[in-house]
Amino acid sequence: MGSHDDLEAALRELGEHVGPSAPPTDGVARAVRARLEAEPAAGAPAGRWWRPRGRWIAAVVAALLAVLLGFTPQGQAAVERVLRFAGIELHIGDPGPLPSGVPRALPGEKRVTLAEAREAVPFEFLVPAALGDPADVRVADGGRVVSMFWPGIRLDAYAGVLDVLWRKDVGAPFPEEVTVGTSHGWWVRAPHGLTYLSRDGIGSKDLARVAGPTLVWQRDQAGYRLEGLPELARAREIAMSLR
């Protein structure tokens, strides 16, 4: 339709006259460099830490957990460590009181079919063959999360490479670093507080609930959290059956 094309052309033309005209270039580059140099500890690209490229990293993590496990008597758990991994912020230490109240749906949660879910989310996710087709599938928060349900089991898949979507507050027994096939993951055995963080990173009290044992891992571009299996072996078996 002619007027349609005219409108698109008019919008493109309008775009040339909106927004900043003289873009800063070198100034920004220098400022960014200065900031990175000023914080040398955090200067190296993050993510290296939590995506082990070498054994030393696993060793450091293991040592950290050993410290937490071995030398942290009750009451000293106030030493909090924060691990960021596969879209999850794991706060390890004093978990505080577990959230109470009824679990609420995630923002904008809708019941869909598996095929609709694949259309609705901007990342690819897999389904564990060991469980068969989910009994219920939901997409929430504008396609940020897809949740699959089987009796007593919940699997959330989300684009967890860049964003942090969940906060877990975990006390003893502390999370255990595990492998899921070739990926690296965490097994959180203890009941813990789980808060969904909305897109701007703010988690409201309404979105906090108690979570049961959970396995967290990443595969390709999706992060996964599998909740409801009391035994790591079975959780891992299911996690490794993603197809």
Added chain:
Amino acid sequence: METTFCRAHTPREGAPTDDDEAITRSLAGDLAAYEALVARYSAIAHRTAALLGAAEEAEDVVQEAFVKAFRHLSKFRRDAAFKPWLLRIVANETHTATRARGRRAELALRAGAEPERLPDDPEGVAIATDRRTRLLGLVRALPEREREAVVCRYFLQLSEAETAEILGWPLGSVKSRTFRGLARLREEVGDGLA
């Protein structure tokens, strides 16, 4: 991953020639290489922040986004394009900044942007300016998501796929929100555009 890491230990001399090399060198801690990458994308980053509503905070938003991008660089998928990945961080930072402020900045026509096209035709300039002002007013009045789609697709001239990545929407949402936004604008504009 391992090969990338090894390669990163033997940085080449001089300015990086492409994004991939700049990223490899940045991952090895070469800040000059990252500075080159920042210089290459700061204009589009700044424009994205401003048009998505960051106003006078755009500069802070852009700096913060580049610092974050550096820290998350190892999570960047190397077979993907750097620009949409970066702009996604810019868009997230913009949302955070505008939400903290409670309201987003209005899109505004650039002062003094008018005369370049029809220097000998003051009447024509006035009409063009008036038309732009009116169309911009209509874009401003669009529902937020439709406005973001229109801003990305037409003002920033990004592809549907890039828009989807930057705003974190499924491709289908980009298509439908752009379509709805255009339909709404067309209805309002009527015949007044020609």
